[in-house]
Amino acid sequence: MDTSKSVFQLHGVNEAEVPILLRKLRRAQMISFLEDIHPTTIGIEAGGAAHYWARTFATMGHEVRIMAPQFVKPYVKRGKNDAADAEALCEAMNRPTMRFVSTKTAAQQAALMLVSIRDRLIRSRTQLTNSIRGYAAEFGLITGCGVGKVAPFVERVAEDASLPELARSLFRELGDELTQIEARIGKIDAELKARHRQDELSQRLAQIPGVGTIGATMLALKTPDPQGFRSARHFAAWIGLTPRDHSTGGKNRLGAITKAGDETLRSILVVGATAVISQIRRGKKRHWPWLERLIERKPPKLVAIALANKLARIAWKLMASGQGYHPGHIMNPA
Numbered sequence: 001m002d003t004s005k006s007v008f009q010l011h012g013v014n015e016a017e018v019p020i021l022l023r024k025l026r027r028a029q030m031i032s033f034l035e036d037i038h039p040t041t042i043g044i045e046a047g048g049a050a051h052y053w054a055r056t057f058a059t060m061g062h063e064v065r066i067m068a069p070q071f072v073k074p075y076v077k078r079g080k081n082d083a084a085d086a087e088a089l090c091e092a093m094n095r096p097t098m099r100f101v102s103t104k105t106a107a108q109q110a111a112l113m114l115v116s117i118r119d120r121l122i123r124s125r126t127q128l129t130n131s132i133r134g135y136a137a138e139f140g141l142i143t144g145c146g147v148g149k150v151a152p153f154v155e156r157v158a159e160d161a162s163l164p165e166l167a168r169s170l171f172r173e174l175g176d177e178l179t180q181i182e183a184r185i186g187k188i189d190a191e192l193k194a195r196h197r198q199d200e201l202s203q204r205l206a207q208i209p210g211v212g213t214i215g216a217t218m219l220a221l222k223t224p225d226p227q228g229f230r231s232a233r234h235f236a237a238w239i240g241l242t243p244r245d246h247s248t249g250g251k252n253r254l255g256a257i258t259k260a261g262d263e264t265l266r267s268i269l270v271v272g273a274t275a276v277i278s279q280i281r282r283g284k285k286r287h288w289p290w291l292e293r294l295i296e297r298k299p300p301k302l303v304a305i306a307l308a309n310k311l312a313r314i315a316w317k318l319m320a321s322g323q324g325y326h327p328g329h330i331m332n333p334a
Helices: 027-036 050-059 069-075 082-093 106-137 147-158 165-198 200-205 213-222 232-239 263-281 289-297 300-321
Strands: 007-013 019-026 041-045 063-067 243-245 254-257
Touching (some): 007 027, 019 027, 019 082, 041 082, 050 063, 063 082, 069 082, 106 147, 106 165, 106 213, 165 213, 200 213, 200 300, 232 263, 232 300, 263 289, 263 300, 289 300
């Protein structure tokens, strides 16, 4: 089924994979049509409202398989239209090696909405602080990056008598806006921490070095079905922390990381890995020989990516097995 806001294209096959259903239905027609037919297997593409439709179809007795768009695209024969997309979905979902997306509950989607709003607010805060620093530079006033430096800086600028009154008034407004965004981010962080205290899985994940409260909560929220990944490497690849593969003719050619999958999780793990490396350099962390040797031989950014990859694999192991974190998980490079 190729879904959209109001038009749904169906492509159905029988057990011999012979097409027996080619129909285009409106939204209301599609609901009544699926209520009247016997339970069947429906394949849809991961996208807007995909999880809502999966839950809706499941209540009618149908089995729903959600697939990532990049896995469906190779099965589109030629051109781009709803019928071709529906046919490609039908073909892709019957492949034995196809990977499917687990259907999220309404409660899980609400929690992920909280995370998404936090990301948007952080981007807005970054944009605002950069604007404040840019405007102040026009008057010869400069400060370092970071909210911790910009917040008190904008207060001083707003009271600087050498600036025109209009500029000071606008800086005060920018300062008030920054305070409001900070308050909203703080409120969401408090909600995420409250969820962390109530979630046993999140508490286990927070024991991993470099994975804090917010990171552990996001890992738990964004990975509702860790068993859906065949191995820890598949989980790290889903986040985009594995190298891009260009191997051919028996020659291995590995490039930079793919950066596929969830950008937020990848960013949190890389930032956490960077913090761990910084502490090791200052001698504040336990002795991890393999990591220290890597720090000596490789650039800091590459080491952070390698450690983030390992943190992702450890997180998957804890989620899939129900085990707690043990320091040996990270002391050994394997």
